[in-house]
Structure formats: C-alpha cells, structure tokens
Amino acid sequence: MTLVYLDSSVLVAIALGDPRGAQALAIVGSRDSCTSALSPIECQAGLSFQYTTAPGGLPAAEQALDAILDRMQIIQLTFSVLVHARTLVRRHRSGIGLRTLDAIHVASCGEVRAEVGAGAIEYITSDRRQHVAFTSEGFSGAFLL
C-alpha cells in the first residue's frame, strides 16, 4: 500500500481545519502517512505566525498538530537523509533553485522510496516550489492550491 508524505504546509491546513486540509485527508484516505522530523518545527513557525495577534488560540492549534503527528510516521533526519539532501541541492540549485529545507523534505521522501520501493510513496503539499522539487525527482503527488 502507498505511503503518503505530507509536508508542513499541508499539516497546518489539517490542524486548523482549512479546506486544503480536508482535501489532503480525502487523498490520504485509509493509507499510512509520514512526514519529516523537520515538519513540527516548520509547523510551529506557521502556527505561531497565524496566532500572532490572537495568541489565545495557539494552544488548541498546537494540540491539534500534536494529535496529527501522533498518527504519522516521523522520518528522522538521519545522516543518509542529509547526504541525500546535499546531493539534491547540488543537482537542482541552479535549475529550479532548490533550497535547503525543500531538499530535506524531498530527501526524506527519497530515502523512504529507497526502502519501500518506487511508486510506494506519494506526496501532498500546498507549496508550489516544494511541488516542483518533488516532481523534479520523479515523485507523484498532489499540489493543493
């Protein structure tokens, strides 16, 4: 069964109840999901910004995010992920302008693919450049606008 990789942009949409989150959950369905160990940090930055002017709402959003992460396989930032990310930056920096954090998400997906097999992992993102980065490495998935 395919594993679905959700990046941080989609995780905050799910946590907050944004329609893109509902779309992502519909795509995932009953399949298993995963994300990078980097995502909780990115998500915290996103949620903290979302509630800058109304900080009282932040704890509920953080609780929702934690509940989501508890149901996901968290891909560790292993040495092999970091080496893979460096290779991706070397390959795509001048072409699509791949940045460090984009590369870590794609490399995490790439290391999972190496273990479970090509075609056994898909991605979902709401970040257009992340979507371009995934497709440039041959992944299939969904970009939720």
Added chain:
Amino acid sequence: MRSYKKLSVGVKELKDRASEIIALVQRTGQAVSITKNHQEVARIMPVPADAHERLIAAGLVQPGPKPGPLSQLKLKPLASDASPAIGAIVRDRREK
C-alpha cells in the same frame, strides 16, 4: 519466546555456502554473523516485509508500533483559512 542459537560463519564458509546461508536467513528471519579471525565483522539480516518495519530497520523511523491512520482522527475546525500559517512556512523556506 522462541530462542535461537546464534548463527555465525567464517568468510570462506560464506563464499562456499552463500545461497544456502541467504535461504536460511529468509526462511528463519534470523541474522547470520560473518566472522573473520573469530571476530564478528558483518551480519546478513532479513529484510522485513512490512514497510513500517523496513523504515525502522533502516533507522528512518523510531522503533514502536505503527501509528493509526489519520482518517480516524476527529479535529474541531479552528480557522477556515490557514494561509497565514502556510505563508509563514513558505517564507521560512525561501527568505534570503
């Protein structure tokens, strides 16, 4: 609990019986140690069939039970538009 006698073979025996040893690992799920001068220098391990177990074996996921599916999660809607949070994440990724 089932207990196994630890299996180990020398390099020469590995060369001579490689197919047999790999078949043993596949059949029993048990690792076989490779020894050189009576010291363990490598192991032939079975590859788990389950994707979650494979990710754990590769060190990509921390050991533990597989999490339940996201589809069973019930969340209260908190904001109809997550664009500020998504925008902040994208800016964090791209700002120079």
